[in-house]
Amino acid sequence: MDPAGKASVGTHAGSGPASIGRKRQEAIYIAGFAGRSQPVPVSPDRLEAAALRKLGRDAGAYFAGGAGLERTAAANRAAFDRCRIVQRAMRNVAARDLSLELFGRTLPLPILLGPIGVLEMAHREADLPAARAASAAGIPFVASSQASRPMEDIAAAIGNGPRWFQLYWSSRNELTASFVERAEKAGYEAIVVTVDTTLLGWRVRDLDRGYLPFLRGRGIANYTSDPVFAQLPMEGGALPKPPRPGPGALKSVLELLRSFPGGPARALSSGEALAAVRRFLAIYSRPDLTWEDLPFLRGRTRLPILLKGIVHPDDAVRAVEAGVDGVIVSNHGGRQVDGAVAALDALPGVVDAVAGRIPVLFDSGVRTGADIFKALSLGAQAVLIGRPYVYGLALAGERGVGDVIANLAAELDLTLGLAGRRSLGELDRTAVILDHGAIPAALDPHPAAP
Ligand SMILES: Cc1cc2nc3c(=O)[nH]c(=O)nc-3n(C[C@H](O)[C@H](O)[C@H](O)COP(=O)(O)O)c2cc1C
Numbered sequence: 158m159d160p161a162g163k164a165s166v167g168t169h170a171g172s173g174p175a176s177i178g179r180k181r182q183e184a185i186y187i188a189g190f191a192g193r194s195q196p197v198p199v200s201p202d203r204l205e206a207a208a209l210r211k212l213g214r215d216a217g218a219y220f221a222g223g224a225g226l227e228r229t230a231a232a233n234r235a236a237f238d239r240c241r242i243v244q245r246a247m248r249n250v251a252a253r254d255l256s257l258e259l260f261g262r263t264l265p266l267p268i269l270l271g272p273i274g275v276l277e278m279a280h281r282e283a284d285l286p287a288a289r290a291a292s293a294a295g296i297p298f299v300a301s302s303q304a305s306r307p308m309e310d311i312a313a314a315i316g317n318g319p320r321w322f323q324l325y326w327s328s329r330n331e332l333t334a335s336f337v338e339r340a341e342k343a344g345y346e347a348i349v350v351t352v353d354t355t356l357l358g359w360r361v362r363d364l365d366r367g368y369l370p371f372l373r374g375r376g377i378a379n380y381t382s383d384p385v386f387a388q389l390p391m392e393g394g395a396l397p398k399p400p401r402p403g404p405g406a407l408k409s410v411l412e413l414l415r416s417f418p419g420g421p422a423r424a425l426s427s428g429e430a431l432a433a434v435r436r437f438l439a440i441y442s443r444p445d446l447t448w449e450d451l452p453f454l455r456g457r458t459r460l461p462i463l464l465k466g467i468v469h470p471d472d473a474v475r476a477v478e479a480g481v482d483g484v485i486v487s488n489h490g491g492r493q494v495d496g497a498v499a500a501l502d503a504l505p506g507v508v509d510a511v512a513g514r515i516p517v518l519f520d521s522g523v524r525t526g527a528d529i530f531k532a533l534s535l536g537a538q539a540v541l542i543g544r545p546y547v548y549g550l551a552l553a554g555e556r557g558v559g560d561v562i563a564n565l566a567a568e569l570d571l572t573l574g575l576a577g578r579r580s581l582g583e584l585d586r587t588a589v590i591l592d593h594g595a596i597p598a599a600l601d602p603h604p605a606a607p
Pocket of ligand 1: 492542
């Protein structure tokens with residue numbers, strides 16, 4: 158154990174999964190005894206607050222913000238609050254196992270790092286430290302289409318660890334095909350198609366700052382490194398003529414030039430930076446995407462395909478019928494539709510509709526190990542972590558992300574044991590009560606007559 162309390166999940170290194178939670182507690186308490194504080198707060202609220210203090214205002218708004226009045230983000234959390242764990246006593250939980258099988262891989266934890274764009278706003282090395290932390294913990298890193306580094310560089314940082322690629326389906330199918338081909342070549346093991354972002358949500362914090370990172374050349378590394386992208390004709394991509402430059406204009410231009418691969422000199426001399434941004438804005442999303450487009454993707458990859466952003470049971474059934482390999486119940490952390498159904502509230506309906514035919518994963522609002530316990534009890538196979546790992550990255554790079562993963566794993570392990578369960582396979586809906594008045598029959602002291 159590292160006396161400084163450095164993250165060590167240790168589920169897959171022969172250290173015995175029984176002790177993940179206790180080892181992490183001991184590491185933190187011993188570090189505290191030695192007078193060393195944790196660079197990454199354990200409390201999710203303090204984690205967010207500390208990261209937002211460190212991040213600039215533009216980055217803070219981009220990472221923390223949601224759509225509209227941010228009611229969906231609040232609903233995501235409220236749904237976890239309404240879901241309560243029902244412990245069972247005295248069941249010998251001394252040995253516990255958090256591992257699971259997913260798409261032919263044994264994973265040590267039911268946790269993935271979800272796709273997050275523009276991580277260069279959180280850390281100088283952007284996606285790379287987060288990818289390394291995921292790899293060290295043995296969990297999949299889901300690289301975003303909007304990553305700040307090309308997917309090949311991220312794959313290299315991951316080494317032999319598991320990796321998935323998240324696809325934003327471009328309006329140009331040839332670019333979509335190129336992304337998928339590159340992902341396969343770089344050893345990504347699944348394609349996650351995000352279906353809730355065919356248009357960018359109305360993100361008030363970013364709008365109030367007039368800040369769109371992509372316009373400044375940020376988060377478009379997969380595009381500027383793509384041979385097909387470079388050949389795309391410039392179509393309909395003219396930016397509206399900017400008004401007379403204000404005081405912030407120089408900063409915007411400098412950001413754009415600095416973000417461009419090859420550096421400011423090349424960007425300036427060739428004019429490529431602005432051309433790339435214009436081309437990106439013209440093709441990055443695909444509002445006319447339909448179920449009929451899926452065979453195009455199916456025909457281009459043998460990798461498992463998951464749809465991310467499913468909340469309606471009928472869409473889940475449609476996904477199964479379309480031959481996709483998994484769905485991710487998610488509302489994009491409340492960044493797309495204001496006042497949408499909480500992701501956790503949508504989970505049981507999707508799980509029932511899918512009826513075990515394909516894995517159901519979950520994200521949006523997961524902040525603690527207890528949250529993970531609840532999502533798994535409601536039928537998710539694994540969860541994706543979003544903002545919390547970005548905050549760990551902002552505060553302490555690779556170590557910070559490792560700490561966030563270790564804390565989630567530790568609390569999940571302890572909650573599992575304290576709830577009287579030894580493995581993820583023992584989790585089902587009897588482990589929780591949904592506080593909407595619905596009490597599982599097995600727990601209802603006054604069951605209705607059949
Ligand atoms: C700053 C930020 C950027 C994101 N970028 C992407 C992305 O590029 N692709 C994607 O599919 N989802 C993206 N998401 C959504 C996350 O994958 C995930 O669904 C969401 O963060 C879950 O909500 P939570 O962070 O509140 O738990 C992003 C989320 C945030 C907060």
